[in-house]
Amino acid sequence: xxxxxxxxxxxxxxxxxxxxxxxxxxxxxxxxxxxxxxxxxxxxxxxxxxxxxxxxxxxxxxxxxxxxxxxxxxxxxxxxxxxxxxxxxxxxxxxxxxxxxxxxxxxxxxxxxxxxxxxxxxxxxxxxxxxxxxxxxxxxxxxxxxxxxxxxxxxxxxxxxxxxxxxxxxxxxxxxxxxxxxxxxxxxxxxxxxxxxxxxxxxxxxxxxxxxxxxxxxxxxxxxxxxxxxxxxxxxxxxxxxxxxxxxxxxxx
Amino acid sequence: xxxxxxxxxxxxxxxxxxxxxxxxxxxxxxxxxxxxxxxxxxxxxxxxxxxxxxxxxxxxxxxxxxxxxxxxxxxxxxxxxxxxxxxxxxxxxxxxxxxxxxxxxxxxxxxxxxxxxxxxxxxxxxxxxxxxxxxxxxxxxxxxxxxxxxxxxxxxxxxxxxxxxxxxxxxxxxxxxxxxxxxxxxxxxxxxxxxxxxxxxxxxxxxxxxxxxxxxxxxxxxxxxxxxxxxxxxxxxxxxxxxxxxxxxxxxxxxxxxxxxxxxxxxxxxxxxxxxxxxxxxxxxxxxxxx
Numbered sequence: 001x002x003x004x005x006x007x008x009x010x011x012x013x014x015x016x017x018x019x020x021x022x023x024x025x026x027x028x029x030x031x032x033x034x035x036x037x038x039x040x041x042x043x044x045x046x047x048x049x050x051x052x053x054x055x056x057x058x059x060x061x062x063x064x065x066x067x068x069x070x071x072x073x074x075x076x077x078x079x080x081x082x083x084x085x086x087x088x089x090x091x092x093x094x095x096x097x098x099x100x101x102x103x104x105x106x107x108x109x110x111x112x113x114x115x116x117x118x119x120x121x122x123x124x125x126x127x128x129x130x131x132x133x134x135x136x137x138x139x140x141x142x143x144x145x146x147x148x149x150x151x152x153x154x155x156x157x158x159x160x161x162x163x164x165x166x167x168x169x170x171x172x173x174x175x176x177x178x179x180x181x182x183x184x185x186x187x188x189x190x191x192x193x194x195x196x197x198x199x200x201x202x203x204x205x206x207x208x209x210x211x212x213x214x215x216x217x218x219x220x221x222x223x224x225x226x227x228x229x230x231x232x233x234x235x236x237x238x239x240x241x242x243x244x245x246x247x248x249x250x251x252x253x
Numbered sequence: 254x255x256x257x258x259x260x261x262x263x264x265x266x267x268x269x270x271x272x273x274x275x276x277x278x279x280x281x282x283x284x285x286x287x288x289x290x291x292x293x294x295x296x297x298x299x300x301x302x303x304x305x306x307x308x309x310x311x312x313x314x315x316x317x318x319x320x321x322x323x324x325x326x327x328x329x330x331x332x333x334x335x336x337x338x339x340x341x342x343x344x345x346x347x348x349x350x351x352x353x354x355x356x357x358x359x360x361x362x363x364x365x366x367x368x369x370x371x372x373x374x375x376x377x378x379x380x381x382x383x384x385x386x387x388x389x390x391x392x393x394x395x396x397x398x399x400x401x402x403x404x405x406x407x408x409x410x411x412x413x414x415x416x417x418x419x420x421x422x423x424x425x426x427x428x429x430x431x432x433x434x435x436x437x438x439x440x441x442x443x444x445x446x447x448x449x450x451x452x453x454x455x456x457x458x459x460x461x462x463x464x465x466x467x468x469x470x471x472x473x474x475x476x477x478x479x480x481x482x483x484x485x486x487x488x489x490x491x492x493x494x495x496x497x498x499x500x501x502x503x504x505x506x507x508x509x510x511x512x513x514x515x516x517x518x519x520x521x522x523x524x525x526x527x528x529x530x531x532x533x534x535x536x537x538x539x540x541x542x543x544x
Binding site for chain 2: 080
């Protein structure tokens, strides 16, 4: 092991992870009982594997893109890393707080003011009260919401809504930064600002884990890429090589 | 484990209710959100929380105290009734809302990991906030009827309330988690909630139950809600009676209410909490995909 490798510690480690989803048909106790009484005849549910035997190691400070076509298991893997889902076998471990630009605005409540939502959402993303207090002005400034911060969020335009949600997320400052679809938000100037911010985080030595369909953009933000297909890792390497391979494969299909 | 892997944690594996304590700032915000949202766009705002129980007592007083004149058998019956009702209101609201809390926060639970115990616990806190104005009304009524409780009666009320809260959190965790898999849970809880008022001596006297159940009375008395309601009567209603009324059999306490039954109720409630937490922890790992 070289000296450099020793000094880099692991940020995310995924080992032999399998994740199975059950497509359950029934939602009531009665149906389940009837099924049991009939000697478990017939299928109460259908199963499929979203991830099969996936292993992945990300060192601290690495910028990794997760690529793949729809249904390849990218979102499932992201949810396993963020802790929303638990693997059926294998293990997922992370170092420090994991948060970021995933499901931006999920914790927003329409009837609360922008200010209340900054606190609520910040706390949901794992920030402490004092962290939000310190970051508050910076969050409002980045979002360009200005005086509307005390207006209820339901009166915001969709652009304002997304800008505020995004602004909170980029200020959470976790150890591992997960990003799902960077460019889904705002108008072009705001998008450019966001990308600049994300690149800044990467340059500052944050671990970035990015899921995106925008291959050109991903190539400028990340150094390494992992390609998923049907729930399996089929390639892991330098971002441009992986992007070329994905393009080749999608052209074939 | 190599040095590079030291300090890694498993994302999404919570420490149960301890995580709620660690996230108490978030808990506070969730509770405040519920309360703000409840009174949004209403001119009277929080005043509604006082008007509702106030009116409820006025109805009791007129209908039961004056029209039906139940006063004969149970003196100060409206206070007797109201003292029990406020506690039952708290418990049923807390249980109902915490059972629905996981389902109603499904959008958040499906997308972001946060300790899921927060939602049932927040529901119970919200109910406690709604309980406060009812107690204020109860206190006002009691003061007008010459209420002068001892320090023990006050402490017993606090203990009884804490016990009911623990019970509500425990049952809320259990039914809230089960509700994700079987929506029947909600209906079962609605049924329970309906029975709570009748399974405790809220409308009648406990002695009437003892008369019927005889030596099986202890089964009835094991219900922590029954114990808590009796303590509420002892602390709010008994001190408003005059000497002859207080000496009458209607005002008699269950033997050993505070020294024996209160600890028994507390142990049962804690047991329910432990069972609720274990069930919740088991089931919550798959909440995100089942919702």
